Amino acid sequence: MRDAFYISAAVAFVSTLMVIIQKKVVHALLYLIISLLSVAVIFFTLGAPFAAALEVIIYAGAIMVLFVFVVMMLNLGAEAARQEKSWMSPRMWIGPSVLAAILLADMLVLLARGPAFISGGNVVGPKHVGMALFGPYLAGVELASMLLLAGLAGAYHLGRRLKKEELAERETRR
Amino acid sequence: MSEALRSIIIILSVIGGVMTIAAGLIWVERRLLALWQDRYGPNRVGAFGLLQVLADMIKVLTKEDWIPPFADKSVFFLTPAIIAITTLLTFAVIPFTSTILVADLNIGVLFFLAMSSLGVYSVTLAGWASASKYSLLGGLRAAAQMISYEVFMGLSLMGAVMLAGSFDLRVIVEAQRGLWYVVPQFAGFVIFFIAGVAETHRLPFDLPEAESELVAGYHSEYSGMKFGMFFVGEYIGITLISALITVLFFGGWLGPVLPPVVWFLIKTFFFIGFFILLRAALPRPRYDQLMALGWKVLLPVSLLNLAVTGGIMLAGR
Numbered sequence: 001m002r003d004a005f006y007i008s009a010a011v012a013f014v015s016t017l018m019v020i021i022q023k024k025v026v027h028a029l030l031y032l033i034i035s036l037l038s039v040a041v042i043f044f045t046l047g048a049p050f051a052a053a054l055e056v057i058i059y060a061g062a063i064m065v066l067f068v069f070v071v072m073m074l075n076l077g078a079e080a081a082r083q084e085k086s087w088m089s090p091r092m093w094i095g096p097s098v099l100a101a102i103l104l105a106d107m108l109v110l111l112a113r114g115p116a117f118i119s120g121g122n123v124v125g126p127k128h129v130g131m132a133l134f135g136p137y138l139a140g141v142e143l144a145s146m147l148l149l150a151g152l153a154g155a156y157h158l159g160r161r162l163k164k165e166e167l168a169e170r171e172t173r174r
Numbered sequence: 175m176s177e178a179l180r181s182i183i184i185i186l187s188v189i190g191g192v193m194t195i196a197a198g199l200i201w202v203e204r205r206l207l208a209l210w211q212d213r214y215g216p217n218r219v220g221a222f223g224l225l226q227v228l229a230d231m232i233k234v235l236t237k238e239d240w241i242p243p244f245a246d247k248s249v250f251f252l253t254p255a256i257i258a259i260t261t262l263l264t265f266a267v268i269p270f271t272s273t274i275l276v277a278d279l280n281i282g283v284l285f286f287l288a289m290s291s292l293g294v295y296s297v298t299l300a301g302w303a304s305a306s307k308y309s310l311l312g313g314l315r316a317a318a319q320m321i322s323y324e325v326f327m328g329l330s331l332m333g334a335v336m337l338a339g340s341f342d343l344r345v346i347v348e349a350q351r352g353l354w355y356v357v358p359q360f361a362g363f364v365i366f367f368i369a370g371v372a373e374t375h376r377l378p379f380d381l382p383e384a385e386s387e388l389v390a391g392y393h394s395e396y397s398g399m400k401f402g403m404f405f406v407g408e409y410i411g412i413t414l415i416s417a418l419i420t421v422l423f424f425g426g427w428l429g430p431v432l433p434p435v436v437w438f439l440i441k442t443f444f445f446i447g448f449f450i451l452l453r454a455a456l457p458r459p460r461y462d463q464l465m466a467l468g469w470k471v472l473l474p475v476s477l478l479n480l481a482v483t484g485g486i487m488l489a490g491r
Contacts, residue, residue: 026249026302033295053284057328061291062321065298069317072302072310125280126341 008041025071029064036060047123185266185276192265196409201227203409203450210454234405239398242304249303254396254403257296260289261410268417269344271427271434282343283335286418287328290373294320296407297375297382301392312391315461316382319372322468327369329476333362333483334422347426356423361479363423365472370415372468374408377453381461416445 015035022028036059043052133141162170201216201224208215217223241250267282269275279285294317301313335341337358338349346355356363372379383391393404420426420441427434459467 024246026246026299030249030299049279049281050284053281053288056288057284057291061288061294062324065291065294065317065321068295068298068302069314069321072298072314072317126284 005042005045008038008045011035012038012042026068029067029071033060033064036064050124050126050129181276184274188265188270188276189262192262192410192413193406195413196406197227197231199409199412199446200230200405202446203453206447206450207454210451234402235399237398239400242306242395244305245395246303246305249299250395251400253296253300253303254400254407256299257293257407258403258410260293260296261407261414264289264414265417267343268414268421269347269426270438272344272348274435275344278342278344281341283331283341283346287324287331290327291324293373293411294324296404297392300396300404301382304392304395306395308389309392309394312382312384312388312394316375316392319375319379319381319464322465323369323372326365326468326472326476327373329473329480330362330365330369331422333359333479336480336483336487343421347421347428350425350428354423354425359423359479359483361475363419365476365479366422367419368472370419371449371452372464374411374415376408376412376449378456378458379464380458381464384458412446412449413442416442416449419445
């Protein structure tokens with residue numbers, strides 16, 4: 001299990017790096033999917049199979065499909081790749097590098113303090129997750145559902161079919 | 175026999191068996207369609223035309239493997255493999271009998287849903303990577319169709335999961351000893367079946383490759399073995415959905431007299447036959463009709479089924 005953890009962590013690291021430096025958007029998205037999948041494997045090795053499955057179903061399987069869908073619709077060609085290239089100047093790396101260095105230092109301090117690796121602990125099954133969500137974290141679940149409802153209503157408003165007079169009004173405003 | 179050797183034998187026989195069934199289905203489908211359409215079908219090569227499978231394989235393997243110069247090569251190359259791999263991997267959690275199964279995973283149902291949601295990429299990206307209008311339209315349709323039908327595919331299974339109290343497919347089969355779940359979960363079964371047809375994009379829901387409007391949809395630009403992979407992937411998908419219906423709603427390997435594996439195969443082949451009958455019998459709906467059916471009928475019904483199942487379980491406590 002420990003080997004699987006380190007291998008998938010390495011894959012997650014490399015694929016996330018590739019997401020950033022890829023110039024073609026779809027290729028970057030593919031690397032992001034791989035990164036999410038390797039994070040799912042990390043969850044699995046840490047004893048959270050339910051979280052791992054949800055990571056694949058929801059993030060890699062549903063949300064990323066929508067990303068790919070939108071990028072396919074935009075049909076970005078060689079022009080967009082050239083633009084991406086111009087954004088990749090060495091100066092761009094300074095800010096993110098500083099932030100990443102802080103995180104790295106943070107992690108090194110934590111590692112130096114003692115073993116933070118908790119693999120092989122008790123396995124958190126679907127039932128435990130459900131009981132936690134609808135027990136102590138009920139308020140959080142309800143708040144998230146309200147947020148989603150607002151998003152749903154907003155999407156419905158944007159995507160609704162306009163009436164004839166509304167269309168005419170929009171035309172005149174233009 | 176040592177544990178490791180036993181596992182290896184099971185894995186190899188599952189892969190071999192599934193691939194053989196998937197290849198054999200090419201012949202089965204053509205013969206059955208012919209039967210229902212009042213003609214003969216392929217009956218020249220070997221006894222009953224059985225060697226047609228071999229002839230088709232030779233044809234597909236020796237065809238020119240053509241990658242269009244305008245295609246995105248790496249993605250174009252990758253996509254046919256994704257569908258074959260994701261569908262084959264799901265067979266790892268299917269319990270053929272109480273002892274013949276590759277992985278007794280406690281999240282078996284979720285593993286299937288995860289793999290089927292990854293399978294979407296194969297079709298969608300194949301359409302994109304081909305860089306042709308018809309392929310792109312097919313890919314877009316596939317993405318929208320599969321992601322919509324995935325939602326209630328998952329919801330329709332949750333009734334069976336609630337009754338059994340587990341995501342483990344082996345436990346779900348064991349829980350059906352008294353009564354097959356098709357009786358208390360009839361709505362769930364019907365929705366899962368419809369969603370399964372849409373997920374494998376088979377007729378009548380084959381809009382991603384609707385040949386009368388999109389040439390061949392997402393795989394228009396594919397030839398040779400890459401096309402063969404899509405083709406075989408589709409048949410593995412049919413076998414997978416049929417096997418899952420058997421496991422979740424029709425008591426898996428349970429049955430009198432005959433050995434468990436035989437019962438499993440009989441039930442699975444019954445549903446494979448039903449898949450083919452659907453193709454012979456039903457016309458293709460319009461794309462907006464397909465989406466409207468999904469979101470306006472199947473989603474509310476599956477939510478209602480879930481609420482009623484939960485209510486009855488609580489009341490019976």
